Amino acid sequence: MRELDAFEKMEDVERLLRALKRILRQKGIRQAQIAAELEVSEATVRRYLSGKGMSLQVLGRLCQIADIRIIDLAEMAHNGEDGLIHRLSSAQEHGLAESVMCAFVFYLLRYGWTPDEAAVECGLTEAQLIAHLVKLDRLGLIRLMPNNNVRILTVKYPDWHQGGPVRRTFDRSARKIFQTIDYNGPRAIWEMETLKLSPASIVQLDLLMKDFVGAVRALALDDRRQQRAQTEWHCIITAAHPVNLQQMLDE
Numbered sequence: 001m002r003e004l005d006a007f008e009k010m011e012d013v014e015r016l017l018r019a020l021k022r023i024l025r026q027k028g029i030r031q032a033q034i035a036a037e038l039e040v041s042e043a044t045v046r047r048y049l050s051g052k053g054m055s056l057q058v059l060g061r062l063c064q065i066a067d068i069r070i071i072d073l074a075e076m077a078h079n080g081e082d083g084l085i086h087r088l089s090s091a092q093e094h095g096l097a098e099s100v101m102c103a104f105v106f107y108l109l110r111y112g113w114t115p116d117e118a119a120v121e122c123g124l125t126e127a128q129l130i131a132h133l134v135k136l137d138r139l140g141l142i143r144l145m146p147n148n149n150v151r152i153l154t155v156k157y158p159d160w161h162q163g164g165p166v167r168r169t170f171d172r173s174a175r176k177i178f179q180t181i182d183y184n185g186p187r188a189i190w191e192m193e194t195l196k197l198s199p200a201s202i203v204q205l206d207l208l209m210k211d212f213v214g215a216v217r218a219l220a221l222d223d224r225r226q227q228r229a230q231t232e233w234h235c236i237i238t239a240a241h242p243v244n245l246q247q248m249l250d251e
Contacts, residue, residue, distance in 0.1 A: 013051055019077035020059075021049055021210070022157065023066045028218030031211050037065050046207050085141070085154040090161070095139045097165035100173065102132045106141060110156050112224070115148045121228075177235045194243065202240075209238040 024034070031049075035042045038061060047053050048062065056070075063070050088096070096103050101122060108118040119129040130148065137144040143151040160166045181188055197205065216236055223231050 013054075015077045016059075016074060017049060017051055017054075019073055020062060020066065022155070023068060023073070024062075025157065025210065025214035025217070027066065028214065028221060029065060030215055030218070034062070034065055037061070046204060050203065050207060084152075085158065087159045087161070088141070088154070088166075090164070092139050092141060093161060093165045095135070096141070097169045099132070099135075100169065102135055103166070103169065105129070105132045106136055109136075109142065109150060110152055110154065111220075115150060174235065174237055178237070194245075194248075205240055209240070212238055 031042045031045045034045045038045065038058075044053070048058055060070060063073055066073075096106060101124075105118050105122065105124075108121065109115070113121070115129060115133060118124070119126070124132070133142065133144050133148060133150060136142045136150075141152075141154055143153060145151065183190060213236075
């Protein structure tokens with residue numbers, strides 16, 4: 001049978017794989033775990049998730065690991081995860097980017113924090129919390145219910161518009177944070193490599209970065225069981241950008 005022949009008629013393969021990878025990230029299922037389950041290398045798993053060598057049999061095994069039926073995965077990829085907002089509108093992103101605090105409250109809610117927990121973490125009064133919740137409700141990102149209960153109307157990890165207002169807000173915040181870091185300090189954790197990579201390797205690098213972020217998110221979810229005083233906030237960024245080697249060496 002030709003690879004994913006049956007599915008090409010009912011769903012775009014790329015969208016199907018995006019949905020599968022999203023589910024795996026949300027459940028904290030790492031490529032090492034998948035490799036162990038399938039008895040293959042992690043490199044092979046990365047190939048599968050990029051669509052190379054994928055077959056209905058492999059897709060079925062991946063769905064078993066993700067604990068989802070293939071038909072449900074196909075429907076999720078087509079419908080945008082059970083009707084939840086997958087990509088915010090331009091107006092929603094602009095509204096969210098107007099207030100960093102409101103955006104952060106929304107971030108905490110998406111990660112399973114209760115409104116009361118978000119208020120304590122951010123030092124908000126009840127009136128301030130309600131103002132943020134009302135704004136998120138008006139933007140159509142949450143449904144505000146009695147007693148400050150909320151229902152999230154988006155997926156956990158929305159696809160932000162490239163170069164859009166949310167990413168620009170993040171860019172400004174990240175610049176402030178990382179400009180003040182003492183990279184020689186005992187609490188700084190960082191690595192840097194300057195490498196020459198092919199277009200195919202750039203694709204693999206993107207997958208590796210997503211895997212890394214998914215693994216860190218899984219750590220954070222585990223640490224939610226810890227006492228608040230035992231954890232502290234960290235800003236983590238994974239990035240790669242072309243450089244002019246000569247300019248870099250001349251500095």
